Amino acid sequence: MAFKTPKNILLGTVLVVTSISGMAFAAGGGVHGDYKMKHPDWSFKGATGTYDRAAAQRGYQVYREVCAACHSLKYVAFRHLGDKGAPFYLEDYPNPSDNPYVKNFAADWQVADIDSETGDEIERPGIPADYFPDPFPNEPAARASNGGALPPDLSSMVKARGNGADYLYNLLVSYDVPKPADVELTPGLHWNPVMEGHKIAMASPLSDDLVSYEPVEIIDHGKSKIVDAPPATVEQMASDVTQFLAWTADPKLEQRKSIGLMTIIYLLILSILLFLSYKRVWRDVKH
């Protein structure tokens, strides 16, 4: 029966691979025929990919100054910005609530609260434990300010679309693609070849030099490093904010990949040892 084993393994592999490719079979997406999707080489892709800290920090700035006017980030707290694997993590501050970046950013936002003395509704500067405040008090208010459309929450946006990072980037950079003559737009809608249905309520949010980038400081292999500010082109800002939102969608990515590597190495060694044990236990047994 021994000769059957490689055949069976082969058959099994074929089955597994077919099933998996079947499972991963995804509908092609709704990109307009003439538009060619760009596929930037994201730093966080691949088995060992990590977030580009400098880009994600600039991306935070883009979110803060541009997106946050309409889009909430309601599942992300300021303290998350200083967690391990986050854009503003500092080794000296294992507790993100002590992280000076986090404290400053939090204080930069106004958070709705109740005055504990008087019970009045007040606004106070944020603290690290606060979540990113919603730009609108409620859904009707959000719709009223946006021509009836509801700006979606961005916390998990990169996971909430197929191939989300590419989707988001292409959506942001494709506003200048000319509209085909036969497409009619109702007022309040804009042509965008990447958006499902190619019509989007959001006007082009980015334009060159919309934000003024400053050099950012990152920790590279334990050493502080200053990364010069790149020109704030639409592509650059789109790429940076995608880095930031990729992190908000998957904040444990780096932890996940490093634990994964160790786990798989462990399992491979275990498999080899078990295979050798199997061979030894069965050495005198014909089967």
Place this chain on the structure above:
Amino acid sequence: MSGPSTYEPKYAAAKWMDKRLPIIRMGADFMTFPSPRNLNYWYTFGGILALCLVVQILSGVILAMHYVADVDKAFASVQRIRRDVPFGWLLQSMHAVGASMFFLAVYMHMFRGLYYGSYKAPREVIWILGCAIYLVMMATAFLGYTLPWGQMSFWGATVITGFFGAVPVVGESLQEWLLGGYSVDNATLNRFFALHYLLPFVLAGLVGLHVWALHHVGQNNPIGISEKTKEDTLAFHPFYTVKDAFAIAAFLVIFAIFLFYLPDALGHADNYIEADPLKTPAHIVPEWYFLPFYAILRAVPDKLAGILLMLGAIIVLFILPWLDTHKVRSMRFRPIARWFFIFFIFFCFVLGWCGAGTPDDIAVPFGKNSGITFYRVSQIATVYYFAYFLVILPVLGLIEKPLKRPDSITKAVLGDGKHGETLAPAE
């Protein structure tokens, strides 16, 4: 358990216990259980599935400690598990990916049973219990998929519970009773959570019966010839514990690759959007493991007929032992049935492919803008699926001439005649 017990209690405490509750004996008999010596790797999925159930129950119990079953809080509670609960991201992914792995293993296990004729006498009850396990697994997976309260959770639940509304006369009341209201809402979410927590233990009970029946009649094997002598068998431990352990470790490597590197590859992006009863997603598709049945459901234009077909696709599995009347178990010795079986697997994949597609889209293009739609392809595949069980196997049972089979497992392993003399006489 089959055969007399060979366990001898050695210590006083063990003897004391053995007279009162022979639980150590049960464990010992389990470990010495005589298993056919020619089991291949396809037979390791049983052990893999037991592990899958344990992984799902353990991760699930911990997730339930953090999950909030409330339409306003469910989605946020899953976000909190993924972002703030220590290793919550790991547990949540393990549970979601684990469900896919569970189905992957159960399909391998079922295909193995179909190929080697493991459903034939005297193993009909093992097979039927297995079908019941599969049915409960499907229910559990469906209920669990509702809990994160994403768009696919909500709309999947709406579509599936809508099936009950198609039942004549009592349909609407039945649907309302199941949902606890007129639509999928808080009452639905809460009962789904309660049942999702309950069913895995029902599953564990059924697995106990499945294994009990297996130990009563003994395992089938790749040549489908019953064990006749002691030489035909090996003790479960250490021979199959070590083989299963190796297979489990190899399976866990695949599991880990998905868990750590492709955690979303098997899910749907829309489920990262919170459920919105006012916004229907463009394409409502179930998880991959339901796609073949989804394709069968949509293969006919009538809703009720589709539901009956889908149910029939599972019911037909339950009665399979009486549909395949051929005396020979293993398809190794059934040259014709073997080909039909290979086509059967092929069409199962085709059904899965159709389930993922949109019925009106072109599946097989012929020239420009014409070809066969997914709808037609799924009809062809559905016809084959049912024909395999209801026509091909019953007919082959009457007409197929099997190949020459070895006299025993030992002879199949050691070759015919050459080593025959060295064998101990049959008991």
